[in-house]
Structure formats: C-alpha cells, structure tokens
Amino acid sequence: MFNALEPIQMSDPRAHIMPVYAPPEEAFVRGEGVRLYTEGGEEYLDFIAGIAVNALGHAHPQLVAALQEQAGKLWHLSNMFRVKAGEELADKMCARTFADRVFFTNSGTEAVECALKAARKYHWSKGNDDRIEFVTFTGAFHGRSLGAINAGGNPKYLEGFGPAIPGFNQIEWGDHDALKAAVTDKTCAVFVEPVQGEGGVRSMPEQCLTGLRELCDETGTLLIYDEVQCGMGRTGKLFAHEWAENAAPDIMCVAKGVGGGFPFGACLMTEEVGLPMQPGSHGSTYGGNPLAMAVGNVVWDIISDEAFLAEVRRVSGTVAQGLKSLADSHADKVNGVTGKGLLTGLELKAAPKPVQQACRDKNLLVGVAGNNVLRLAPPLVITDEDVRQAVSVMDEALSEWELEG
Numbered sequence: 001m002f003n004a005l006e007p008i009q010m011s012d013p014r015a016h017i018m019p020v021y022a023p024p025e026e027a028f029v030r031g032e033g034v035r036l037y038t039e040g041g042e043e044y045l046d047f048i049a050g051i052a053v054n055a056l057g058h059a060h061p062q063l064v065a066a067l068q069e070q071a072g073k074l075w076h077l078s079n080m081f082r083v084k085a086g087e088e089l090a091d092k093m094c095a096r097t098f099a100d101r102v103f104f105t106n107s108g109t110e111a112v113e114c115a116l117k118a119a120r121k122y123h124w125s126k127g128n129d130d131r132i133e134f135v136t137f138t139g140a141f142h143g144r145s146l147g148a149i150n151a152g153g154n155p156k157y158l159e160g161f162g163p164a165i166p167g168f169n170q171i172e173w174g175d176h177d178a179l180k181a182a183v184t185d186k187t188c189a190v191f192v193e194p195v196q197g198e199g200g201v202r203s204m205p206e207q208c209l210t211g212l213r214e215l216c217d218e219t220g221t222l223l224i225y226d227e228v229q230c231g232m233g234r235t236g237k238l239f240a241h242e243w244a245e246n247a248a249p250d251i252m253c254v255a256k257g258v259g260g261g262f263p264f265g266a267c268l269m270t271e272e273v274g275l276p277m278q279p280g281s282h283g284s285t286y287g288g289n290p291l292a293m294a295v296g297n298v299v300w301d302i303i304s305d306e307a308f309l310a311e312v313r314r315v316s317g318t319v320a321q322g323l324k325s326l327a328d329s330h331a332d333k334v335n336g337v338t339g340k341g342l343l344t345g346l347e348l349k350a351a352p353k354p355v356q357q358a359c360r361d362k363n364l365l366v367g368v369a370g371n372n373v374l375r376l377a378p379p380l381v382i383t384d385e386d387v388r389q390a391v392s393v394m395d396e397a398l399s400e401w402e403l404e405g
C-alpha cells in the first residue's frame with residue numbers, strides 16, 4: 001500500500017519538485033576543490049562528491065576551461081555527425097583497457113541498458129537466443145530504468161512498477177555454490193559491481209573476480225562489470241577490477257567520475273561482443289555530445305596518469321588509517337571499515353543517518369549506503385589535511401551518537 005510522507009507545504013520552494021529525494025535545508029551555490037559554499041558563505045568539506053562524481057573536486061580549472069571553450073564553439077550535433085573529441089576519447093579508453101568499442105551515454109543507467117542489450121544481442125547473433133538470463137548479486141545497484149531496477153533486484157525499487165522482467169536471477173553476494181549452480185547454458189552474462197556502492201560499499205575479493213572470469217570462460221558466459229561508481233581511479237587503479245589478476249570483463253559500464261561532474265557515461269566492450277551492435281541496434285540523442293567529450297578527454301588525461309593514481313593510492317592509505325582508528329576507538333558503535341580506496345566507509349552497529357546528519361551539522365558531507373554504512377567517496381584530489389579534518393569531525397559525531405538499546 002502506498003503511504004505518502006507528510007505533504008510538502010505549497011509555500012515550500014521545493015513544492016513542485018517530485019519528492020523522490022529529501023535534501024537538507026542548506027543550498028550550495030559554489031564549490032572549489034574539496035569544499036562547497038552556501039549562499040551565506042558557510043564552508044563545507046565534501047567527502048561524498050555528488051556520490052563519487054566530482055572526482056577532481058569542484059570547479060577544477062582545467063575542466064572549467066575545457067567546458068567554457070567548447071561552449072563557445074558547438075554544443076550539439078547528434079551522432080548523425082562525427083564528434084572528433086569522442087573518437088579521440090574512445091581511442092584512449094580502448095588503448096588503456098580490455099575494450100575495442102565504446103558507446104557514449106549521458107548516465108550510468110544508460111550505460112547499463114547498453115550493456116544488457118549488447119550482451120543479449122551477442123548470444124542471439126550466435127544463434128543462442130535462449131541465453132537471456134543475467135546472474136546478479138544481492139545488494140546490487142545499477143540505476144533506475146526498468147531494466148536497471150530489474151538488474152538491481154532491490155524489492156524497494158521494484159515495488160509498484162509492474163511485473164518483474166524475465167531473465168534476472170539474483171544470488172547471494174559471496175555464495176560461490178549458488179553462483180556455480182546459477183550459471184548455466186541459459187546464462188547470458190554475470191553482472192557485478194567489483195565494489196558495490198549503494199549496497200553497502202562492499203568490495204568483491206580479488207580472487208573471486210578472477211574465479212568469476214574463469215567460470216564465465218568455461219561456460220561461454222559474458223562478464224559485465226558495473227564500474228559506474230568504483231571505476232575511474234576511485235579505488236586507486238583506473239578501474240577497480242584491475243586489482244585482480246586475469247579478471248578483465250567482456251563489457252564494462254562507466255559513468256559518474258568519468259565526467260567529473262558533467263553528465264556522461266560509457267559502455268565499453270570487446271570487438272567480438274560489440275560486433276552485432278550495428279546501425280539501428282542502439283542509439284542516443286545526446287550521448288557523446290561535444291560538451292561531454294570536451295570535458296571527458298580532460299578528466300581521462302588527468303586520472304589515467306599513473307602518478308595521479310599512485311597519489312590516490314597513497315591518500316587512500318591515510319583514509320584507511322583514519323577510519324581504522326575511528327573503528328578502534330568507537331568499537332562499541334562501529335563494526336569495522338569497508339570498501340576499497342576512496343570508495344570506503346564505516347560499517348556501524350545501527351542505521352547511519354544520525355551520524356551523517358551530525359557530520360553535516362559540523363560542516364562535513366558524507367553519504368550512507370546499505371542499512372548501516374557511513375559512506376565516503378571524496379574527490380580523488382583530497383589531501384592528508386582534508387582527511388585529518390574529516391576524521392576529526394567523524395570522531396566527534398560518533399562520540400555524540402547515542403546508540404539505542
């Protein structure tokens with residue numbers, strides 16, 4: 001049964017916004033690096049970065065310059081014409097990854113849709129039109145389109161939106177036997193986030209990714225990674241699956257960090273898998289538009305640099321140490337540290353919202369995930385001093401937090 005929350009007063013300036021989010025009162029009007037500012041000029045330390053989106057922080061001078069320069073030249077063409085900056089970016093992506101083909105999108109969800117369609121079309125093109133089933137994992141999040149909520153399998157997100165779409169088979173995260181049993185000659189692909197974001201900032205062990213690749217090879221199943229949140233330098237490697245040996249996917253979805261805040265995503269795949277995707281198979285009006293491609297090239301050049309990634313790994317160590325010290329000193333309220341690199345968090349012993357709010361009251365922005373995780377996804381350009389400041393605020397917030405019961 002539908003249960004409306006308290007109706008928003010029509011005098012509220014938010015009254016006409018569909019209330020699928022519940023933002024706090026503060027409104028930010030400006031950002032610089034790791035910091036955000038309200039209208040009144042109050043400063044906040046941003047350790048969530050639009051949920052892993054503002055990978056280079058706010059108002060990065062090179063990104064601003066790239067966008068401004070392109071804005072004065074050309075905004076939109078549609079893919080009926082060549083976008084040279086997109087050709088360049090696709091070249092760079094394919095030179096650096098497993099992929100040979102790239103489809104540009106405007107969001108993570110669209111990258112996921114492209115992946116699901118390409119995977120089914122691949123098997124169909126081989127005459128295996130009964131291989132339609134995707135094996136997914138509990139805690140998954142892949143976006144909000146009908147395809148993506150069915151892939152995500154979260155009952156809360158499916159409720160009220162009609163019958164489940166056939167062909168999605170969700171198994172328990174970490175259940176190897178269930179996985180082996182689930183992958184059959186009807187399986188199209190295994191679809192997984194190497195580090196789950198929304199589901200609770202859970203990292204799949206490296207040997208499991210390698211095992212997954214082997215299982216897929218043995219059974220002729222495709223392996224699809226959703227690296228929308230954990231990719232693009234977030235874990236200290238350009239893509240999270242690169243931590244594992246011999247675990248390259250057949251298809252990979254990216255978005256969030258790749259645009260550094262400009263809406264942009266991509267679906268990457270091997271030549272073999274991409275082969276049946278021909279004129280008419282798929283499309284997007286705005287995907288790969290000149291503005292996105294101008295920004296995307298600069299983000300790619302900065303983050304794919306090995307020295308940049310090494311610095312992300314170094315500062316990730318500082319974050320991990322800080323979180324470990326919080327977990328130790330608040331062992332009565334914290335189960336432990338979770339995640340990988342700069343997609344990390346504290347697993348708490350109760351729902352995390354009060355701690356998130358207490359941090360916000362102290363001008364630190366953090367996120368939540370799963371049932372009990374306080375999530376951090378700061379810009380990749382944080383310094384040790386930013387980390388020290390954030391840890392000290394979380395320390396205060398945890399000290400003040402009164403666990404019920």
Ligand SMILES: *Cc1c(COP(=O)(O)O)cnc(C)c1O
Pocket residue numbers: 106107108109110112141142143144193197198226227228229230255256
């Ligand atoms: C955010 C997210 C998506 C959806 O991306 P949108 O840009 O919101 O459509 C898909 N998969 C994962 C892992 C995500 O974190």
